[in-house]
Amino acid sequence: MPQGFAELLMYVAPPRIRQAHEQWLKRTVEILGVERLDAQALDLKALWLSPHLLLTQTCGYPLMTELQGKVQVVGRPVYELPHSGGGNHCSLLIARADDPRQALVEFRGSHGLLNSRDSNSGMNLFRHALAPLQQNGTFFADVTLTGGHRNSLAAIKAGEGDLAAIDSVTFDYLARDASEEVAGVKVIARTADGPCLPYITRLGADADVIRAAMNQALNERPDVAHVLAIGEVLPASEDDYRVLLDYQQQAVSLGLPSL
Numbered sequence: 719m720p721q722g723f724a725e726l727l728m729y730v731a732p733p734r735i736r737q738a739h740e741q742w743l744k745r746t747v748e749i750l751g752v753e754r755l756d757a758q759a760l761d762l763k764a765l766w767l768s769p770h771l772l773l774t775q776t777c778g779y780p781l782m783t784e785l786q787g788k789v790q791v792v793g794r795p796v797y798e799l800p801h802s803g804g805g806n807h808c809s810l811l812i813a814r815a816d817d818p819r820q821a822l823v824e825f826r827g828s829h830g831l832l833n834s835r836d837s838n839s840g841m842n843l844f845r846h847a848l849a850p851l852q853q854n855g856t857f858f859a860d861v862t863l864t865g866g867h868r869n870s871l872a873a874i875k876a877g878e879g880d881l882a883a884i885d886s887v888t889f890d891y892l893a894r895d896a897s898e899e900v901a902g903v904k905v906i907a908r909t910a911d912g913p914c915l916p917y918i919t920r921l922g923a924d925a926d927v928i929r930a931a932m933n934q935a936l937n938e939r940p941d942v943a944h945v946l947a948i949g950e951v952l953p954a955s956e957d958d959y960r961v962l963l964d965y966q967q968q969a970v971s972l973g974l975p976s977l
Contacts, residue, residue: 722772723757723765728915729775729887731868732895738945745935745942746773750928771920773928778959779838781916786956792917793929793951794958800893801886805952806911809843809883812903814874822881822907823851830858830977831870831879838962840867841977843909844883846965849972861977868892868899875902883909890947910965913958917951929953 724747726739747754752772757765766776766785773792776785794805801808811822819825833840848857862879864870870882871892886908892899919928932951936943943949969975 719751719753721753721755722770722920723755723760723768724752724773725757725765726773726775727762727765728777729891731888732891734895734945735891738942741939741942742932742935742946743773745939746928746931749931749934766918769920771918772923773917773919773932775915775917777836777838777915778913778962779842780836781918782956782959782963783836785918788921789918790921790923790925791954791956791958792919792925793932794914794916794954795946795951796949797887797890797914798947798949799887799890801890801908802914805914805954807839807886807914808911809839809847809909810886810889810905811844811847811881811883811907811909812871812874812889813881813906814877815902815904817880817904820906822848825881825906826851826853826857827859828880829860829862829878831862831864831873831882832977833864833867833870833882835863835976838912839885839888840870840883842962842965843912845969845974845977847883847907847909848977849969849974852972852974855973855975857974858977871899871903881906887914912962912965913954916954916959926953 724743730736796805864873867884867888873879874882929951
């Protein structure tokens with residue numbers, strides 16, 4: 719029996735999302751007839767680049783900046799959530815609910831929060847939204863890296879920052895299943911849309927067969943599909959994600975190469 723790593727680690731909260739991902743993976747691997755290897759010793763980048771990778775999910779920005787030509791895109795999910803549709807999502811720019819500021823420009827010179835510098839939803843889309851408002855090559859007076867979208871939400875609520883970009887899928891999952899995590903914040907703006915986070919496999923694997931198994935598993939487990947709010951996995955390629963590099967270049971051309 720062939721072997722491979724299969725992990726979905728990009729959306730892990732609330733707990734039933736993680737559980738549903740595990741159920742989806744288990745059935746997908748069964749359909750493919752592959753023995754699932756233990757990936758606990760691998761960090762994300764090691765998993766993405768493993769020659770034994772069967773299936774995982776990455777972020778669209780590192781796909782185009784670090785992984786281009788090194789992995790194969792399997793597809794992208796169609797999330798049936800308030801701020802996602804047609805295989806696209808966005809970031810929601812959030813502040814504390816009691817912050818009197820209502821427009822993005824009012825946050826110039828404030829304290830920004832990023833989940834990480836290689837994140838599309840937490841940095842690249844954020845930078846693209848703020849670039850037209852920059853002055854002298856900057857927008858924020860201070861920037862803190864939080865390590866995750868949920869950390870950014872908590873930091874905003876605790877007064878440890880003023881503005882953050884939260885992946886819309888993460889935000890909508892939390893709003894649906896863990897509303898206390900998004901209570902006390904407000905949406906200031908919505909970024910441009912981008913393709914949802916891609917599923918990837920190693921070079922040389924049969925992406926079409928893997929995607930078909932993923933969709934078959936969703937059809938067989940409507941309860942899992944409902945929890946994940948995924949209607950289907952669409953075919954996708956690196957070309958679908960070039961728009962994210964366009965957003966990067968637009969920000970640079972407007973004078974904001976980094977946050």
